[in-house]
Amino acid sequence: MERVLPALVMLAAAVAVVALLWVGWRGRKRRQADVPAPAPFPADPGAERFRAEGHYVTTTTAGDWLDRLAVHGLGLRTRADAAVFDGGVLFDRSGSGPLWVPAGDLSDVRLESGMAGKFVEPGGLVVLGWRLGEKDVDTGFRTRRPDDRDALVTAIEDLIAVGRPRGAERRQDQEEE
Numbered sequence: 001m002e003r004v005l006p007a008l009v010m011l012a013a014a015v016a017v018v019a020l021l022w023v024g025w026r027g028r029k030r031r032q033a034d035v036p037a038p039a040p041f042p043a044d045p046g047a048e049r050f051r052a053e054g055h056y057v058t059t060t061t062a063g064d065w066l067d068r069l070a071v072h073g074l075g076l077r078t079r080a081d082a083a084v085f086d087g088g089v090l091f092d093r094s095g096s097g098p099l100w101v102p103a104g105d106l107s108d109v110r111l112e113s114g115m116a117g118k119f120v121e122p123g124g125l126v127v128l129g130w131r132l133g134e135k136d137v138d139t140g141f142r143t144r145r146p147d148d149r150d151a152l153v154t155a156i157e158d159l160i161a162v163g164r165p166r167g168a169e170r171r172q173d174q175e176e177e
Helices: 006-030 146-161 168-174
Strands: 048-061 080-085 090-092 097-102 106-114 125-132 135-145
Touching: 048 146, 080 135, 080 146, 090 146, 106 146, 125 146, 135 146
Parallel strands: none
Antiparallel strands: 048 080, 048 135, 080 090, 090 097, 106 125, 125 135
């Protein structure tokens, strides 16, 4: 009997924590109800340029690596493939469905050390900046093989460069100064 009571207290505490997490996640989804659904995967995405196995980390509000988007399954961490096509980038997520980022919505790609609870070695996470409706967001992806990380970044940078009009890079650099 002396062990049963502490076990029941711990079980009740664990249930309370899980219930509070569920209530918090539901509230986050309610606050983010205005975030539009991502574009569906097109019938013809163009030629595949590169594919890497790894893990989809999450999608957050741009510049705020702790503000995970809970709507449309964007906040769920899962195993995925990242594929770069002529028309955009596909995160083929197992269990959450595909996340398609059209090439015209891409803004930047960079290497980071972490976001929203996933932290790795410096430069170990590929972070893709893009526009979801009127909202700027960041999506994190961790490649399974370290050699794929730079190749994935290069493929996405090439896709972004193709989508920019000539001289846009120069104008953007001037605006940042």
